[in-house]
Amino acid sequence: MPTITSYPGVYVEEIPSNARTITTVTTSVxxxxxxxxxxxxxxxxxxxxxxxxxxxxxxxxxxxxxxxxxxxxxxxxxxxxxxxxxxxSGSGEAACVRLHSDDDREDCPVLAVHAKAPGVWGNGLHVAVDHDTADPEETFTLRVADSRGGAHEVFTGLSLDPEHGRYAETVVNAGSALIRAEVLDEGRPAASGTVSKEFGDELPDLDVELTARIGEVERDFTLHDPDHDGPAPTTLVELALLLERKLRALPDAPGKRGFADAEVVAFGKRLQIVAGSTDPCDEVRFSGECAGDLGLDETVNPPVFPLEGGEDGxxxxxxxxxxxxxxxxxxxxxxxxxxxxxxxxxxxxxxxxxxxxxxxxxxxxxxxxxxxxxxxxxxxxxxxxxxxxxxxxxxxxxxxxxxxxxxxxxxxxxxxxxxxxxxxxxxxxxxxxxxxxxxxxxxWKAPAGTEAKVVGVRSLSVPLSDRENGLLNPLGVNCLRAFPVVGPLVWGARTLAGSDSADSEWKYLPVRRLALHVEESLRRGLQWAVFEPNDDQLWQQIRLNAAGFLHDLFRRGAFQGGTPREAYFVKCDSDTTSEADIARGVVNVVVGIAPVKPAEFVVVTIQQMTGQPEV
The missing domain is CATH 3.40.50.11780 (Rossmann fold)
Structure with missing residues (x-):
């Protein structure tokens, strides 16, 4: 903006440069x-x-x-x-699991969880559900794990109600790289593991004997021993911590972590007890005279719900x-x-x-x-x-x-x-x-020659001699050769249009790829010119930008010639853009380059010098 002068003195202002940098694009993705x-x-x-x-x-x-x-x-x-x-097309199956409702309806799937793509890989996925959310009576959390790749995803506060802001299909399908959710019915999926009954405001007597079973392993324990455990829990959260500590202290079967990594979570007025393994058979079951009073045997589900049925395409x-x-x-x-x-x-x-x-x-x-x-x-x-x-x-x-x-x-x-x-x-x-x-x-350098070594290759399926290479090269076939000491190399740099009979101007691969590189770089680098006033000032800026980009390539050896004039030109003026073009909103830029062509044949002439007179 113009400088506002108010006092005698020297004012300094900065103005943007007319030159815009054209950034080179990638070449080998x-x-x-x-x-x-x-x-x-x-x-x-x-x-x-x-x-x-x-x-x-x-x-x-x-x-x-x-x-x-x-x-x-x-x-x-x-x-x-x-x-x-x-x-x-039509082959392969995506692994899937259907999660059932947490109410009294039997055999009522409410949510289907599919692997994101077909394949047996999906059989390594498993999901876990809990209701430990801000609204534990209406929403749920879905946890996804990949037992093979180790990836984990968590989606909290989900609902099966399409009007809810955290509708399961919308949230999961937009955010997951592993699964796709499909809502089948209203309600809410049952939680993983064992879910207790609702506890009242006051907890029952906890000085009771219980038997916990995970898989085939049973262990007896006292839920709360006043002589060793201190004061009895007074809140559900304290009870969850106590029960988790008791379960983790129980000995596991050899190689198992069902008890050692067990988790107990309090949500709403209930407890959720989940075995520490991902084996669907490791359900947590409680028995004993007081298990029913505590409601620890009300709902029993696997610790995780595995996806099954995936088939490779x-x-x-x-x-x-x-x-x-x-x-x-x-x-x-x-x-x-x-x-x-x-x-x-x-x-x-x-x-x-x-x-x-x-x-x-x-x-x-x-x-x-x-x-x-x-x-x-x-x-x-x-x-x-x-x-x-x-x-x-x-x-x-x-x-x-x-x-x-x-x-x-x-x-x-x-x-x-x-x-x-x-x-x-x-x-x-x-x-x-x-x-x-x-x-x-x-x-602009041909990807061939002694620098183009192919790493890790023992040999080639067809060893080629110089004569055999000479039969294929004129046909536009890029040969791979194996030479003593240096090993396997790429020994050709022609396009498929580069046979001698075709006589194409795009005979050589580095020439074609350099032209594609220049075209794409200029296309992106001149986007700023769209909708600018189509006049001499715009043409001058375009010439300056394009010439700066091409000059950098010239300095790096991409073009022939000893001077920029011999290597490239950029023309954008009234000769390239007529009044009719301006009326149609067109500006024409003409760019010419002189690419370096590879030295495909190196001819060495040797002459024997004899009988030279002595000086």
Whole structure:
């Protein structure tokens, strides 16, 4: 705002700079789409380590090529991945448990708790219910635990009344990563464990003998011994603490913690006693002459309610991988995900139908063009040699895209599950190599050569010689080679459109990926210009911003030329934006770059010098 002058002197004010920084976008975030052991279906999940993958998707399984690809991605230098779990339509079941009412109605389920996604993983979930809330007569607390992954969730003050502010379906389904709630009837689910009768304002005589049974173990004890326990409890909370202390002092069966970790909670005018184990058979039962008087045998439930019936889904077919753009399933789930740069579909390598594989690659290519993603295509596992590869590559002619690169052959390395050597599609390891190269050198450096080592690989399924490599490279097949001393390497950097016969300007993978990087960075970095006055001042600011971004890439070695003028240009003025464009609300920016192309062939000429005259 303008400075208001009121006294003679020097006034200082700050004005914002006209230059806006264009931030470079990511280059090597890799999306893996396919079957996993468990996890949310058709939901993109961002992970930063294989430990994250194990926690969210269950780790390695022999039925999932995705798990191994993710493992190899992080082993070779990958940093961020996005995983989309896909299963065959109609297959798999979500584990479930139905919780019954706490009133006198028999066999009346009021709340169904489902695992968030299908799979046997859901059989490891269990829920516990208590009524220890601010309104213990109307609401309840639901506790969820995953016995395999160790995750825990707690939802307090829930109600089965749709008009209540803490309606169970709304609260749980919006906040849980493990379960989905379905209200079946009105009422309230019964609490876990043993729930006593309602106590009056005055507690009964507690100097009584009781027998507590958890599972198959029975133990006798005195509830309150005046000679050892001091004054008798006068409140329900004090009684809960006393009973909990007494139960925990009782000896357990070997290896059990039913008594040792027992919990007793007072809510309203009742007690809830829960065994310290998660075995549904460990119900807490009380007996003795005074058990009925104390109401400790009124309602007996398991300490937890386990979810059951989960079944794994079958690996996805081609239609499942392609997905539905409207429902955002399969690869279409990536449409709303920012910062995905590479796409890997490792399950395609073992698919028998070439027609189905090409259909998936074609659908993925449409997505890649829309979202500026580069697809890593695995050579089919049926390519057992160079001649098979030369014969089979012609089938990929319909999907020869500059947004994809094909890699051959497969990798031979130990299976972490069995320790045996087996073949794996290379896309996961190649994505890791690309990520490592981007970090160390930049997106303009070809992810190939002696620096592109593939970590953990024992050998390649098809060893290639120089001559054999020379037969495949002109066809747009990126070969993996094993050299003495250095070991397995990525030894190709062409797009699928990079065959010599195609003569494409996007022949080389680093050129294509650099262009995608520049396009996306400029698209995001110039958002500020939308709705600004379309005049000379705006054009000048756009030129300044775009040129600053490109000059930084030039200094880092992304472009050819010894001067900025030789490396790039930005044009945005009255020549690019006419009066008609201005009338239509359009500003045109023309950007040109001279990318550095890889030295694919290094030719050394040697001449023998003989008969030189002596000076």
């Amino acid at each position: 890799t999306a893996f789409v396919g079957h996993t052991k468990w996890g949310p279906l058709n939901t993109p999940v961002r992970i930063t380590s294989f430990a994250d993958f194990e926690q969210r998707f269950g780790g390695l399984t022999a039925r999932s090529a995705v798990g191994y690809a993710v493992h190899q991605f992080f082993a070779n230098g990958g940093r961020i991945a996005v995983v989309v779990r896909v299963s065959r 079958d690996p996805p077919g081609p239609r499942d991988l392609i997905g539905d753009p409207a429902a955002k399933t399969g690869i279409q789930a990536l449409r709303d995900v920012d910062d995905v740069n590479l796409l890997a579909l490792p399950e395609l390598a073992d698919h028998e139908s070439t027609e189905d594989v090409l259909a998936v690659i074609s659908a993925a290519d449409r997505l890649c063009r829309e979202r500026r993603i580069f697809q890593l295509v695995d050579a089919p596992s049926s390519w057992g040699g160079v001649e098979a590869a030369r014969a089979g590559i012609s089938a990929f002619d319909p999907v020869r895209s500059d947004h994809a690169g094909l890699y051959f052959p497969h990798l031979q390395l130990p299976d972490p599950l069995t320790g045996r050597i087996r073949a794996f599609p290379p896309c996961g390891a190649v994505a890791g190599v690309i990520a490592r190269t981007d970090t160390e050198r930049g997106v």
